[in-house]
Amino acid sequence: MRQAGRYLPEYGEFKAKHNVGFFEMVKTPSMACEITLQPLRRFNLDAAIIFSDILVIPQVLGMGIDIVEGKGIIFDFLLEKPEDLDKLYKDANVCMDLKYVMDAITLTRHTLNGQCPLFGFAGAPWTLMKFMIDGGSHSPLPKARKWLKVYPEASKTLLNLLCEKTVDYLVGQVKAGAQILQVFDSCAGELGPDAFQEYSLPYLKDIAYRTKEKLMECQVEPVPMVVFAKDAHFALDDLANSGYDVVSLDWTIKPTHARRVVGKHVSLQGNLDPCLLYAPENELKTEVKSMLKKFGTQRYIANLGHGVHKDVNPDNVRMFVDAVHMYSEEINAI
Numbered sequence: 040m041r042q043a044g045r046y047l048p049e050y051g052e053f054k055a056k057h058n059v060g061f062f063e064m065v066k067t068p069s070m071a072c073e074i075t076l077q078p079l080r081r082f083n084l085d086a087a088i089i090f091s092d093i094l095v096i097p098q099v100l101g102m103g104i105d106i107v108e109g110k111g112i113i114f115d116f117l118l119e120k121p122e123d124l125d126k127l128y129k130d131a132n133v134c135m136d137l138k139y140v141m142d143a144i145t146l147t148r149h150t151l152n153g154q155c156p157l158f159g160f161a162g163a164p165w166t167l168m169k170f171m172i173d174g175g176s177h178s179p180l181p182k183a184r185k186w187l188k189v190y191p192e193a194s195k196t197l198l199n200l201l202c203e204k205t206v207d208y209l210v211g212q213v214k215a216g217a218q219i220l221q222v223f224d225s226c227a228g229e230l231g232p233d234a235f236q237e238y239s240l241p242y243l244k245d246i247a248y249r250t251k252e253k254l255m256e257c258q259v260e261p262v263p264m265v266v267f268a269k270d271a272h273f274a275l276d277d278l279a280n281s282g283y284d285v286v287s288l289d290w291t292i293k294p295t296h297a298r299r300v301v302g303k304h305v306s307l308q309g310n311l312d313p314c315l316l317y318a319p320e321n322e323l324k325t326e327v328k329s330m331l332k333k334f335g336t337q338r339y340i341a342n343l344g345h346g347v348h349k350d351v352n353p354d355n356v357r358m359f360v361d362a363v364h365m366y367s368e369e370i371n372a373i
């Protein structure tokens with residue numbers, strides 16, 4: 040989830056001091072490394088996630104994208120009709136074009152020096168398609184879902200292209216030093232059960248299998264892979280059998296239900312409501328304890344159910360992280 044970013048005053052200070060925009064930081068390995076480490080200096084975290092964005096893939100395919108404070112995400116063009124797919128650079132070499140991500144990962148891995156594992160990540164094909172057509176996760180008209188109905192073949196062409204580039208990208212991240220990978224399908228819930236089966240799940244599965252296969256082909260040990268399909272509770276059983284080692288849950292799913300559905304062979308991650316970071320300390324701690332009791336401490340990564348909101352007080356993030364350690368030690372001691 041987004042553990043670095045705008046809720047941390049040092050993030051804003053760094054951005055202002057260097058007078059840089061979001062993607063300039065992402066594209067400068069020393070800066071991406073520094074921002075990745077900011078939350079680790081404050082909190083007793085058990086993992087780091089490289090500072091980057093899922094939108095770097097549409098960027099290498101030729102879409103100009105910027106993130107501007109107060110305005111959100113700005114695209115220089117959006118995909119409107121199948122012919123627009125011709126505007127994309129289908130032959131882009133993601134590992135070369137995204138070398139700055141690879142360098143940021145290698146630098147961060149060295150700087151962490153074993154302190155904790157480093158996550159690499161990518162967006163899932165459906166979520167990227169949604170951004171490339173709708174321009175963001177909230178749009179007045181469901182243009183990306185309309186594509187699925189009006190241009191099903193072109194939709195699949197796009198999803199396949201995104202899938203292929205994502206596999207190369209994730210393989211490159213592991214070679215650069217990422218020790219675990221997370222695939223974010225943040226817009227999965229919008230699809231509903233049938234469209235998810237057809238337009239998201241096959242590509243998510245392909246990414247897991249092909250990434251591991253390619254790594255083995257180059258004699259690199261595959262790393263654990265996490266899938267986060269937000270609001271896709273209807274697909275929990277499929278996600279548990281999709282080739283991923285960890286299923287990451289949003290906060291709308293009951294932990295006991297999730298464990299029952301996925302069985303014992305996959306790990307779970309999540310799923311505290313990020314809005315509990317606005318609650319009084321007592322309530323936050325009670326909810327963390329209850330979450331840990333329900334998930335148990337094995338085959339489980341304690342986390343939020345989605346990213347930290349930008350107006351959250353960092354002290355509350357500390358309370359969350361410390362409560363996770365305190366209660367999990369308490370449970371383990373029983």
Ligand code: CP3
Nearest residue numbers: 040041042043044061088090091092093111112223225346
């Ligand atoms: O902890 C970390 O540093 C992780 C890095 C990370 C970011 N984005 C940094 C970021 C990760 C893992 C992401 C993933 C991402 N990006 C997702 C999937 C996860 C999720 O939240 O569902 C999505 C959907 C995106 C696309 C994206 N990037 C959005 C919707 C936004 C907000 C745009 C707005 O309205 O301002 C971003 C920008 C972004 N990505 C920020 C950060 C720290 C804020 C940028 C800023 O400084 O203005």
